[in-house]
Amino acid sequence: MQRVRTAPRHIAFETRPAGKPLDAEWTQITTREFADQVSAFAKGLIASGVRAGDTVMIMAPTQYLWAVVDHAALFAGAVVVPVYDTASPAQLQAIIADARPVLAFTGTAVHGERLAQAATASGTEAPQLRLLDPDPAIPNDASLAGLAELGTTVTDAQLEERRLAATLDDVATIVYTSGTTGDPKGALITHRNLVGQVLNTAAAYSEVVQETGNTVLFLPLTHVLGRALQLICIANGMRVAHLSDPKEVVQSLAILRPTFLVVVPRVLEKIEDAAANSAREKKVLPLWRAAHRAAVAWGVHLEAMDRDPGARAPLGLRLRHALFDRVFYGKLRAVMGGRIDYLLSGAATLRPELARFFRGIGVPVIEGYGLTETTAPLTGGRPGSLVAGSVGTPLPGNAVRIADSGEVLAKGVGVFAGYRNPVHTEQAFVDGYFRTGDLGSLAPDGTLTLRGRLKHVIVTSTGRTVSPESWEQTVEQHPLVAHAALVGTDRPYLTALVVIDTEAATAWFRDRGDAPARALTEDGLVVCADGRLTEEISAAIHRANAAVSPSERVQAWEAVVIGEDRASEFVTPTMKLKRQALLDEAASITDGLYR
Template sequence: MRESHTRALASLDDDANVTDLLVRRAAEAPDHVAFEVPPPAGAGTDAWSPITTAAFLAEVRSLAKGLIAVGLAPGDAVAIMAPTRYEWAVADLATWFAGGVVVPVYESSSASQVAAIVSDARVRVGIGGGPTHIALLTDALASVDDTIGVWGMDDLPALSARGAGVSDDELEHRRTRAGHDDPATIVYTSGTTGEPKGAVLTHANFLGQVRNIAAAYREVVHPEGNTIIFLPLAHVLARGLQLICIASGMRIAHLADPAAVVPTLATLRPTFLVVVPRVLQKIQAAAGEKAAAKGLSGVWARARATAVAAGRLAERKDAGLPRRIPLGHRVRHAVFDALFYRRLRAVMGGRVDYMLSGGASLDAELSLFFRGLGVPVIEGYGLTETTAPLTGNLPGRIASGTVGLPLPGSTVRISEEGEVLAKGVGVFAGYRDPRHDAEAFVDGFFRTGDLGRLDDAGRLVLEGRVKDVIVTSNGKTIVPVRWEAAVEADPLVQHAVMVGEGKPYLSALLILDAEQAAAWAASAGLPFDAGTPAGLRAVDEPRLHAHLQRTVDAANALVSRSEQVRRFELVVADLDDRELVTPTLKIKRTVVVDRAAETIASLYRGAPS
């Protein structure tokens, strides 16, 4: 199968632009709690404060009037640079109510990156989360003509007060001015393989995604549910999820620090979470470590295997295939549920019905494990240019190892070269700079740059990046993603980078998870320097290397001989370095190869060809 399509489930005729999503929801359920905000720092309480849809709308309208009062014109760009927090949502919607275009800036961006975005998007207003963000935006706007100013999120009430003289009629005129084809946001891609590009997403792109995804996932996103958004709101997935929740009445809490999520789960008890695979790996690894500390490693291994088996049985049921559940399996599952599974669900708050995983490939066995616990993981796939999800598994139709069917209103095609091509309601029309469009489209389809295939049911299976293929000196073309994903399933490995372009065999760099590696070293009585270097630093620890050799051997067993890695080195790196890692935590392969040139060269010295 070379093309798969899912028909649209929703019409966009009732919505002129994105602001209608909030206006309609506020009219339907003004007193419904839309957000929960944390107590002020130092308040000494864990109580989160509710904010109704009507109260949120009032804040949005007030800030929009303030933006109009200070001179924001229709179509003007507003840059928002801040950690994930409630005020981000207010500023986002207020910009649209005032007729502006939102330009999100990752809070970790460097001064040069901020300056480039502000200049390219011709930003007139900046909104920063704190002093550092305000300073970066202020410096960047200083080099742009005809700017208005920069405000901090803690100063937004003062900006809102400046709009007291703006009438409701004027605001309504501004709010309803934009149509389906007008730009809603310019999102600059994180640039794993090249320079960042400004993707222009329209109001129709957001409306098409929100309405169709909400219709397809009613079991997941609904007024009785709640979620925690801790992904950066500069990421289109987080903003798309936020709009879906606002339109569907699902309660939202924001957290800026991912490390604070687990301690907060017991308080907020979400029904749905969006995570990256690394979070799931760490949850599983932490449970294994606790079991080992109690001398229960063998019992935990059997519990893991039982959960995976339960996940497979559940997926057979989803697929309508016959399944027989042996009595022994039911007994084991009940025992392990009492010992482990119930506690893991409690760690996640005890109410999670589903999790959505994206941002990287999810190991099929890890997906089955969580399904067997009773917390299905919905894996999806998308890009900035597709306004977040393009494909996704659906409740009751999850197939681990795939990223699901095209979402309603979308089509996926596989080119002759194996590249994933996309068309549909969320697919953008082009970049801000038309020069970037020349190679981005073919036959009306967007070229994703990802390799994949469609299974017999039309579900997408990802197989790597077009630009990440390696051609060895003997002419073999290697797609490293399967091997790398298998190694990255080890909690000690943050990133695996296969190398070998033009070489007689394949090697790899294993970038360690410094925290996990330090803990392993401590348990083994070994010294380990967890300090983050300015570049990449090789780790010479034979016992750790020998330990991870087993992980490499297991990954090699999954691939053909020509795809196997012969030698590898362990390295540590500063994973907060945005020249090395994108804001969405993807490693920049070319930067790794450049910085680790000497280490890579050592992998080919004195070795047989």
């Protein structure tokens, strides 16, 4: 509400009319207009019987109305439960049975039907439904317009009393973990967690988050990183545009021209791959490769300048960088909108070379680290002291230490209150610190570098301990590879599953004038034994093997394809591999690698 008082006419959001192309005229929404919509729906929630402390679910793609109903529920004193619209029936049943929402906002009627079916299957009373879909044919008792109309009986004073009823230590939202390692667990995030992260993160990044800037938000708002970013932008006046389809992101950048963008590493990899493919089509691939090397070298030089402002790049590098800036880098920045001051990469590990490449072309990447249980940002690099491969130092109000096992432990304003299940909470803390499950190390200046996941460490039958991330990341650099998973626990040697990027592989075959591999269009999880693909990817396997000791090298591997029908079972909405789910499903495939 402070933004309403200080900047009521400031443009807070840009929205695209339903069904319109990206280059259509976007509607601008002021802080006052946003607050009025929030208040109208919050009154409707109160009038519909939602009480303080009741749970309200949101199951919809990223969009402006997600932000509106999220705030409306908080204004009404409810506890918000976001759910991925791609969640499986089993996940929905578990979440509904645990959270027991009294009302749910869904993107479409289909989402509502899935929720109702999940409620029935779990033996839970189905919540009231309100659809974000603007279709005027939607009945009044299920539409947002009908909700606002219902709220006309609630006074401003009644709404304000409800809005101010919660204390900082009350639960604001229950965020269920994405389930990369098992059933989702409900993390209890308080108002203090949210407020603390909004204030402290904005203070740490005052050069980045400012009301003269804007961003395009395409991460799922169900994910705590996307939601935290949205709250930070709203509180500080940074204009937000939403995209529900990540495939539209690159095209949107030249239209919306953001000054700041939060991405997952896979998005940056795809931008890099697209640039290389464009150079290949124009028959200038060798020149592009030279430009890429120069950008990485320039990124290394800029890191040196952070440590020593007097550091000077060699003349040859300066000349190459200036030339390639005119030929390649400037055009690539223009494709990204031409105004991006910083990128923030989170949710997965970013290759140091990729971070240096983007910094070298003039788009520096801030690497950050956080989890659902830390209300997103826990550590982050700072402008003027970015180190590729590091996720920076703890943000204000947070602290990190390393356990004897190498596990990263976290404490501070962002660390959640615990899980819904007290047993899970007891297992998650040690000496007042949250056990992140990640392996890491701290430099003398407090900079954190991640080393992998504690649960991902492989111990072979010969007693060799292997952290798989380095090998996997090297293989995943190949543009045809979406994910790689090292296998070897209780086995005599290491093998691997390589998940093909179906979109990139289809384009690769098309560019070659070849018929695509049949596996690319099949449903489920299938082996892709196409010799053309495996020969192409084998170079990445050899490169990864060459970078590790002989005992850590993969002896056999298999390429697999995940069909669209089962993608959500094996990959999270933030494009992380659900490793255990893949290994469980592919057990017969990996068994074959040991025969």
